[in-house]
Amino acid sequence: MKNQIDRRSFLRIAGTSVGVGVLYEFAPFLERRPEAGEMNGYFKRTNGEAPASFTFAQFSDPHVGFQGPPNPLGTKAFESAVALLNQSPQRADFVLFTGDLTHDADSRDVHAKRMQLFRKIAGGLNTRAIHTVPGENDAALDGGVLYREHFGESHYSFDHKGVHFIALDNVSQGSPEVGPAQLAWLKADLARFPKTAPIIVFTHRPLFDLKPQWEWFTRDGDAVMNALAAYENVTVLYGHIHRHDVQQRGKVTHYAARSLIFAFNDPATNEDKKQLPFDRDDPFKDLGVRFVTESGAGDKAVALGVNDVALTKAEFSGLSGMQQMIKHNNSIGGSSSNDAD
Amino acid sequence: MTLTKKLAALGLWGLTTGLFAYALPAQARAAETAQVVKITASKFHFTPDRIVLAKGQPVTLQLTSADRVHGFMVRAFGIDTDIQPGKTTAITITPGKIGTYTTICDHYCGLGHGGMKMTIVVEEAVAKTSDAKVGGTPEMVSK
Numbered sequence: 001m002k003n004q005i006d007r008r009s010f011l012r013i014a015g016t017s018v019g020v021g022v023l024y025e026f027a028p029f030l031e032r033r034p035e036a037g038e039m040n041g042y043f044k045r046t047n048g049e050a051p052a053s054f055t056f057a058q059f060s061d062p063h064v065g066f067q068g069p070p071n072p073l074g075t076k077a078f079e080s081a082v083a084l085l086n087q088s089p090q091r092a093d094f095v096l097f098t099g100d101l102t103h104d105a106d107s108r109d110v111h112a113k114r115m116q117l118f119r120k121i122a123g124g125l126n127t128r129a130i131h132t133v134p135g136e137n138d139a140a141l142d143g144g145v146l147y148r149e150h151f152g153e154s155h156y157s158f159d160h161k162g163v164h165f166i167a168l169d170n171v172s173q174g175s176p177e178v179g180p181a182q183l184a185w186l187k188a189d190l191a192r193f194p195k196t197a198p199i200i201v202f203t204h205r206p207l208f209d210l211k212p213q214w215e216w217f218t219r220d221g222d223a224v225m226n227a228l229a230a231y232e233n234v235t236v237l238y239g240h241i242h243r244h245d246v247q248q249r250g251k252v253t254h255y256a257a258r259s260l261i262f263a264f265n266d267p268a269t270n271e272d273k274k275q276l277p278f279d280r281d282d283p284f285k286d287l288g289v290r291f292v293t294e295s296g297a298g299d300k301a302v303a304l305g306v307n308d309v310a311l312t313k314a315e316f317s318g319l320s321g322m323q324q325m326i327k328h329n330n331s332i333g334g335s336s337s338n339d340a341d
Numbered sequence: 342m343t344l345t346k347k348l349a350a351l352g353l354w355g356l357t358t359g360l361f362a363y364a365l366p367a368q369a370r371a372a373e374t375a376q377v378v379k380i381t382a383s384k385f386h387f388t389p390d391r392i393v394l395a396k397g398q399p400v401t402l403q404l405t406s407a408d409r410v411h412g413f414m415v416r417a418f419g420i421d422t423d424i425q426p427g428k429t430t431a432i433t434i435t436p437g438k439i440g441t442y443t444t445i446c447d448h449y450c451g452l453g454h455g456g457m458k459m460t461i462v463v464e465e466a467v468a469k470t471s472d473a474k475v476g477g478t479p480e481m482v483s484k
Contacts, residue, residue: 104452140449174448175412175423212416213443215455219421273455 054161057085057092057127058202060239061259063137064121065114066103070262070275077284078121078260086126093160095127098239098257099135099171099204101151108146115150131158135204135240136171144172155182157189164193168203170218176205177219187227198233205240206256208249211267216241225252241267375399375433382411382424382446385453392459394436395466404430412448415461423448436463 062078071077085092101122102114115138122130132151139147144154154169166189170178178186193199201207207221218224228234234252242259243266263276378400381388394400404413406426414421418434446457 106452136449141451171449174410174450176447209416212414213445215414215445215447219447 054093055090056160057095058098058237058255058257059095059260060098060257061100061135061242061261062097062118062121063100063103063259063261064118065105065110066261070278072278073283075117075121079124080284081260082121082124086124092125092127094129094131095122095125096165096202096237097122097130097132098202098237099133100137100239100259101132101135102138103261104137104141108142111146112150115146119150131165131167131202133167133169133203134171136174136176139169139172140174143174144169147172155185163198163200166190166199166201168201168207168224170203170205170207170221175219176215176217178224179220183220183223183227186224190227190231193231195230196232198235199228199231200235200237201228202237204238206238206254207236208247208254210241210245210247210256211273214264214267214273216267225249228252375401377401377403379403379405380413380459381405381407382413382457383407384409384450385446385457387444387446387457387459390459391462393462393464396436396439396463397466399433399435401431401433404432409450410448411450411457412446413444414447415442415444417442418461420444421447436461439463439465 059081062075064075064078067074085095101118102111105111105114134144134147134154139154147154154172155167157164157166159165166186168178168186169182170176173179205218206216207218207224209221210216229250232251236252236254237257238254239257239259241256242262242264243256244258245256247254262278265274265276267273376398378392380392380402382404383406404422404424405428406424409426411424412422413424413430417438417440418436420432420434422430422432424430440463442461442463444459444461446454450457
């Protein structure tokens with residue numbers, strides 16, 4: 001290739017790791033950098049959409065329908081996240097949901113109602129599109145039948161302003177795997193792109209062995225990553241683990257988003273997985289509401305150890321209204337099993 | 342019976358009686374000599390939920406499901422498989438390291454799935470005590 005794109009400045013993400021989701025902003029690396037002319041031309045030819053800077057958000061694991069000790073507020077965090085995004089001065093072009101949109105239910109009708117409630121809440125997002133992948137709570141028991149009825153295909157891809165997005169389903173087979181058919185589809189999908197294409201994969205479970213004994217892995221995650229190995233600019237966004245996590249595996253950075261329902265404890269320091277308890281005085285604690293703002297390359301607050309992505313963090317607080325509501329409302333209805341992954 | 346048929350019959354007898362076991366891979370030989378531990382999966386338990394194995398002694402885990410598909414995953418032994426109802430899944434292992442290992446169901450089976458696990462304890466092998474023990478606290482064998 002004549003014009004090699006510098007990976008250090010190729011894909012730059014800024015934005016909010018909000019606990020209530022993650023807001024990513026793509027710096028206009030493609031539209032500005034002269035060496036990116038080849039990629040610009042490629043995307044313009046293939047989908048008529050020239051690369052440009054844009055913002056999107058990642059929300060994860062709202063578990064609509066869950067209500068239990070670690071979070072008696074049900075969908076309040078989800079609703080607050082929607083309001084938060086709508087108030088953001090940066091409009092997100094779209095929102096990705098990385099699974100467990102709903103909490104599982106024994107009854108198909110109840111589960112369907114939870115999916116409808118999810119759609120209602122997510123429909124309040126001030127954004128142009130919503131893209132989802134299922135979590136095991138949404139799709140593992142029925143092979144994704146109900147999920148597809150409400151949200152469409154569970155794996156697909158699309159291009160947006162110079163970035164190729166790939167939705168992978170690693171839950172619908174019941175086991176934590178993508179499966180051979182989807183893997184073949186992935187390889188065929190990727191074959192269309194040059195090795196320098198910026199690619200963002202979004203899925204539910206981690207595609208590497210984060211903590212297998214907590215079921216934080218994908219059986220054929222290595223096969224997925226091998227299929228992506230030839231590509232130089234790959235980022236993976238996922239959920240499932242209900243906590244912020246960033247890991248660099250080879251050339252690929254894997255980002256986990258916090259959940260919108262409750263957090264899990266730290267796998268590095270705990271033998272057993274546990275939901276972190278609800279804190280009445282800080283109802284979104286560990287879900288966190290945290291803005292991440294871009295502050296330029298070389299910022300020492302960036303602890304990702306990667307070349308392609310720059311994130312900085314700043315605390316945000318503004319939950320006094322919610323805290324007041326909690327303190328004055330001790331009996332919030334609803335019930336659900338508190339077993340959630 | 343012709344000589345060919347006699348040789349064929351002899352070969353069949355030899356295979357079925359283990360005469361030619363030396364020609365089998367080590368894993369197959371281990372499976373032939375291994376003790377058997379039966380484990381049943383059902384929502385949301387393994388029965389037994391604790392077994393004690395002897396280090397270095399081959400054991401065949403015979404996995405069955407009483408209701409639906411479950412998973413059986415313990416990375417320390419390189420095991421990650423589904424357990425289909427109506428079918429026995431047999432896995433032979435030779436535990437090589439003393440320790441306590443958690444096995445989980447990694448095939449989502451409904452609310453409660455997250456708590457479906459069992460424990461495999463591997464202890465030092467002691468003469469005459471290599472039988473796999475199931476359930477409860479492991480028996481301590483005095484020398």
